[in-house]
Amino acid sequence: MTVPATYGLGRIKVTAITGGEVDMVARLTGSGYSVSGCSGGGGVSSEGGGGVGLSCGEGPAATINDAMSLKVLKIHDTTAVLRIEPAG
Structure with missing residues (x-):
């Protein structure tokens, strides 16, 4: 998924949908990175080379x-519906 440059991320790639969570990676395009509000024990890790990994379950939106704003609306087997919009 391509997101606006103002979000500070390059293309977001879903790497897995398992255990009620969506795992994603993205390249950083800005000078910093912050995330808050992932439900389901979501977390962030360095992916090396200026990238991040993010894991989110259904629930409240994460602010990146x-x-x-990134929200996992529904997970069904190996399919997920995500809502990505400006934080606000």
């Missing part, structure tokens, strides 16, 4: 870089 104080600019982007």
Whole structure:
């Protein structure tokens, strides 16, 4: 998924949908990175080379870089519905 440059992330790639969580990776395009609010024990880890990994379950939206809202609306087997919009 391609997101606006103002979000500070490159293309977001879903790497897995398992155990009620969606695992994603993205390249960092800004100078910093912050995330808050992932439900289901979500977390962030360094992916090397200026990238991040993010794991989120269904529930409240995560705020990324104080600019982007990412919410997992529904997970069904190996399919997920995500809502990505400006944080606000």
